[in-house]
Amino acid sequence: MEKQYSIAIYPSESIILLVKAMKEKLFEEVNWFHSKNSIAHITICEFKKTDAAIEIIKNKLDLLCDTFEPFEVHLKGFGSYSNGAFFITPHEDSKIKLKVIMKKIHELLRTLKIQKSSDPHISIARRLTPENLEKANRLFTTINTSFLCNTIVLRKFDPTIQQFFITNTFTFNSNQKPELVQGFFIS
Numbered sequence: 001m002e003k004q005y006s007i008a009i010y011p012s013e014s015i016i017l018l019v020k021a022m023k024e025k026l027f028e029e030v031n032w033f034h035s036k037n038s039i040a041h042i043t044i045c046e047f048k049k050t051d052a053a054i055e056i057i058k059n060k061l062d063l064l065c066d067t068f069e070p071f072e073v074h075l076k077g078f079g080s081y082s083n084g085a086f087f088i089t090p091h092e093d094s095k096i097k098l099k100v101i102m103k104k105i106h107e108l109l110r111t112l113k114i115q116k117s118s119d120p121h122i123s124i125a126r127r128l129t130p131e132n133l134e135k136a137n138r139l140f141t142t143i144n145t146s147f148l149c150n151t152i153v154l155r156k157f158d159p160t161i162q163q164f165f166i167t168n169t170f171t172f173n174s175n176q177k178p179e180l181v182q183g184f185f186i187s
Helices: 013-030 051-067 092-108 130-139
Strands: 003-009 042-049 071-080 086-090 122-125 145-149 151-158 163-171 179-181 184-186
Touching: 003 051, 003 092, 013 122, 013 130, 013 145, 042 051, 042 092, 051 092, 051 151, 051 163, 071 092, 071 130, 086 092, 086 130, 092 145, 122 130
Parallel strands: none
Antiparallel strands: 003 042, 003 151, 071 086, 071 145, 086 122, 151 163, 179 184
16 A cells, blocks of 8 residues: 655754744734644655555665765745745755755656655745735744755655654765776775
8 A cells, every 4th residue: 555755854953943933923823724733844755655665765765865965054034835835945055955955856756756846945834825924924024044954854644643754864974976887886
């Protein structure tokens, strides 16, 4: 049986707590909203796979992430989409680096039917009414913080609690891919 998975980037614990506090503040203002209970993250993609197939994906992610270099992600503002999403947006330099990571993971999983995320952001709320979106924009006007992006996580959806939970973490180790020279791998 196929299960739903997500690949994401989690910010530092302090930013996770900051976003949780923002969600609580917004809740006091507008009551319940979509994404209220989700942990702060940057979605890379979502897909469905069997337990056997997910093991192959884990191995591929491990090899790919081994080559990534950690980098600082600067969060500098807020944004929204016409569908009522309200989110924290990274600085342009950080966004470019995040998009490279996202694109490489999308390419790695190109044979799967995935829902890609192509605009890196940390959601605070989804599907807000125009009035509640306006309230969110009034409540949150400035942010200037950063975190070290040095891992991605694989998350599995729990239908009972209607939330994703982390099953695996893949670390960025700055290792170059070995080159194949006359049938031998060299580093």
